[in-house]
Amino acid sequence: MFAEAAKNHGYHPFPRPVANASRAYTNPDGSKFGACEYCGFCERFGCEANAKGSPLITVIPIAMRNPNFELRTNAWVTKVLKDSSGKKVTGVTYTNTLNGEEFEQPAGMVVLTAYAINNTHLMLLSGIGKPYDPVSQTGVVGRNYCYQTGAAAQLFFDGKHFNPFMSTGGLNVGIDDFHYDWNFDRAPHGFVGGYNLAGGMTHGRPISYRPLPAGTPQWGSEWKAASAKWYNSAMIISSSGSVMANRYNYFELDPNYRNAFGLPLMRMTFDYKPNEHKMGQHAAGVINKIAKSMNPTMMNPAVARTEPWSVVPYQSTHNTGGTIMGTNPGNSVVNKYLQSWDCHNLFVMGAGVFPHNSAYNPTGPVGALAYWAADAIKNRYLKNPGSLV
């Protein structure tokens, strides 16, 4: 329904690419996938049908079959160690969380792949690279933290059966006309970046998803009637918008609070800026236009996120930046091969290397950059350890 309405508006709907195997599949490494069951229990869950592209069923088992590879679980790394010159790393210290014992693992090379937030935290805790200071705008570690923004409308179609419980992680159709279409002129709207729109289901799990027209009471028979009536006959059109890096959105170590290892917590300072507010308003406008054109029985219109960013409701796990890549050590933490400018035998992966966040989900480039860095290490670094740039 969304695709048709979008087409009528001259937009270019296409199915969202997603790592849920539409058919049984064996990947080039020989890892076998079952076909997606459209079970509606995708994000937040492990996949019982081996249909969701996860490292658990692809690259990790292959690594573990290799005698020169060893996996140690329950091993919490608390520090990356530098040599006296500070120009090289020598290994890591970690704690076995089964009994609190501490270990040191020396290594010729350290690869930091512990999710964007933890990568930045560990760089700060290990004192590798100059921490970013927003006042003097000096330092790089912690710089350019970005997140995701968005808006969504709920459309209610009396009598329609959407069967929301039948869905995958990405059963929607999207349009990029306000994102990668360079003809989309931003001048009159005054914002950098873009957003894509998507229509369809995310999931139908009832504790969190019971779409109700705004103003429906929160309990009682009227509430129950509305829940029963609209659960199956509502759909969503949502936007996912990029967030541009900002001088005052950054990571650093917290002066007061500590984690279960007595180490300082990382402090995140973030809010949506006018750029995101403007983009959000634009996106809400387009969503509502398309939605109205589908003449739903009722509609909760999309509204831009202009309130301060709140940690409370779930929004997205696309935390980017903090250990950004770049062309020179002055403005970035790692070079184009994700190699630390400070210690040439330290590589840092993950969305933390993104200088800003786009409308798209981050895992595509994150995966690609991992292979890219792996090649650089295998083909060039090992032969001649040193800065690759």
Place this chain on the structure above:
Amino acid sequence: MAKVMKEVDAVIIGLGWTGGILAKELAEAGMSVVALERGTMRDPAKDYALPNIRDELRYVQRHDLMMNTARDTLTIRNNPSQEALPMRKLGSFLPGDVVGGSAVHWSGHTWRWTDNEFKIRSNYEARYGKKFIPGDMTIQDWGITYAELEPYYDKFEYTAAVSGKAGNIRGKIQAGGNPFEAPRARDYPLPPLTPILSSEVFSEAARNAGYHPFPRPSANASRAYVNPDGSKFGACQYCGYCQRFGCEANAKGSPHMTVIPIAMSKPNFELRANAWVTRIIKDASGKRVTGVAYTNVLNGEEFIQPASMVLLTAYAINNVHLMLLSGIGKPYDPVSQTGVIGKNYCYQTGAGATLFFEGRNFNPFINAGGSNATMDDFNINPDFDRGQLGFVGGYSIGAGFNTALPIGYRPVPRGTPQWGTEWKAATSKWYQTAMNIGASGGVMANRYNYYDLDPTYRNAFGLPLMRMTFDYKDNEHKMGRHAAAQINALAKTMNPTHLNEASARTDPWTVVPYQSTHNTGGTIMGSNPGNSALNKYLQSWDCHNLFVVGANVFPHNASYNPTGPVGALAYWTADAIKNRYVKNPGMLV
């Protein structure tokens, strides 16, 4: 910025027995009083009602009425050379965490500590010579006498509905009571609890061996009773759910059904529950306190409560912790043996034997908190000569049941397998047919048993945890061996089918199994500021408008449970404040 509340005459930190008594006494004297209790308010009719109070898993294993170690705890070690680590979960001792404090879940044992304790050093030096007391044993006289305290013991016993049998009324020995006890003005308010079979069988054996068994005095009302303040007690139901539980029959002497409701009936008294005091505030001179800082644990908001007098009554451990956190008094250092805050921490030792009698029915699940007979022949019996034995202090031996709930109590002869049909057979056979004989021994103060602030670990408010350094010393090992020998000898005269023999606790003190919630010392009372934190009126030598009440004032720990003197001293201090301090604020000594 913390919100500053209206000033009051007195602020009370912690509302258990001591806080409750002072709240009532000072509120009745017309003073404006605010009590700050970190725990929640609980109501016997709702929280301790049948059947949900009868839940051993919740109240005994999961410590529902006790301190939450996720929020605040101590670090512990056996000696100063060890690195102290956090007590990550409750075990050895169980401080309370509700309005009514530990006195909600206590068993009720109420003793009168006598001049045997108050003048311990001079007694031993006079009888056994100066060198009898080892150099590191830092016991000292308390600076108070039994005669001074007797009327206040009486007041606490009659308030808390203590059932017992006097052994000495005004010098005349009474049959059936404790012949060695100091003279009492009158008998207990209530006759002793109905003796259970195990305590009777023990008493008979003890008498045959020439000892003097008597019913243990305990604040479990043997009959319905109305105390002098008009608080009404039901009769004890011997339900077997006393220790660790609130009493649903209003039969156990606790502050939440005696002194606290009376204080709360006064307009000039205000209780704030969920109020966690983080610091006592001193004035610039450091000679007076001006009030306290506390956090409302419902929302994390911080407050200052100004007061012309501060009463620290938050259980022994927390009292010392707050003195250290507030920097009141010089912290004790074991190396230089200077300072007083944290000095003389003591605990409890003991030994126990389990006797199995094929075919007997002890019905262990039928008991009150104080269902024991006990004897003092190795404690305050003047003829008990320690000369050859070489230890200071004494122990009492007793038998009976205070709890026999099945998760915690399933006696089986040593060597029984831990699982399988043979284990089930033994558990089923011996649960009803076993009884214990146990000794509770005093612990003498020692140079290396003390409190201070931990350098590493912090509580939920970011404040340093208190560090406890404690181990049993040679004195306690000798006493324990002596006690174990007496128990085993007596047990053998009762020729049980099997006997799990008693043995002394000579391994390092461990925080793991429950042993006792009798943590004493840390801000001890004394006759001069050089060797004590408080004077005989429990008034701080450093700030005359700060009074600290609880077992933390004891310079050493005796074999007796601490609540008798703790309650009496609360009334004693209340009188000193009402009759002398408020009229002429300043040092009372």
Place this chain on the structure above:
Amino acid sequence: MYRKITIAAAMLFAMGAVHADGDAKRGQKLFDECVACHAPERGATGGVGPSLFGVIGRKAGEVADFRYSPAMKRSGVTWNERDLDAYIEAPQKKIPANRMPYSGMPEARDRADLIAYLNATFK
């Protein structure tokens, strides 16, 4: 034969005692066993037990603001003197699994005096 008669007589006597006028004054002293949970004041609330005003002749489990056990509410008992006497003698025997933490008053004469006091005071 002889034995049977005396037993019957004893039963009758015991039954009879219940209705003879107990000594209400002595009953007040016995009420001490109950006052810790049943406040004597009319309409008292918040106690471990419900107010006993008007208990004689009332159906069990009827005081509005008291949380009775299901056993008490389902008991269908009306507090006439005979049922009250049986309940006070052995609460768990008369209404098993009720929530009153009281083991019972064994002496028939005590119960009679107590019931007389309830009759005189809580009407």
Place this chain on the structure above:
Amino acid sequence: MKDIEKEGFGRRDFLKSAVAGGAVAAAATAAVVTTQPAQAQPAGTAASGYAYLNLDEAAFVEAMVDHMVPADQYSPKGTDMGLAIFIDRALAGGWGKGERLYMQGPWKPGVPSQGYQLPLTPAELYRAGIAATNAHCAKTYGKTFDRLDAKQKQEVLIGLSSAKITFSDGLPVRVFWSTVYQTVIEGMFADPIYGGNRDKAGWKMIGFPGVIATHAQDIIKYRDKKFPADYTSISDMS
């Protein structure tokens, strides 16, 4: 079939015991002969289905509790007493999540007298311990614990309780064993509202009467006599 599975014990056990005529009530305990007639298991007393244990862990716990608490004249077997359900709920609940544990580092093993020092909640400790025990069983016997015969299970439990078995991943065996043993005992003797001690079978085994406990008259009346227990739990009075 699905609805039937909801009542009574765990899925597998329901079928077995239904056929065997309700072994639970028929066991005449040595301590006290219960007078109740053999009833079918009242429906809905313990919902089956685990909230915390995965498939391997459920198999381990069921095998362990049935080995430690076998069916005999003293009580039904562990799973029939609901011990596995008790353990699962305890691990999924506040205790399992370590709600009262001080979980601040730094972490040091310390000495035994300093008590529990692991950076693990009871639930995490259980999970790691079962995995490590199964690894030991796979190495020693070629299969997981639940598939061992009685003799092998006995060897493993003795190895755990005596700490002769050590885990390669550094998890201290003694701490795992004492936590496991505690949950079995609690499951047997806690009030049935927690899922274990089903039909008060644990209390009946030792003659512990339960919650009414108004015994003021009973001390003299039953001096040195067997107390005729009418086993009552919290749910019986709620």
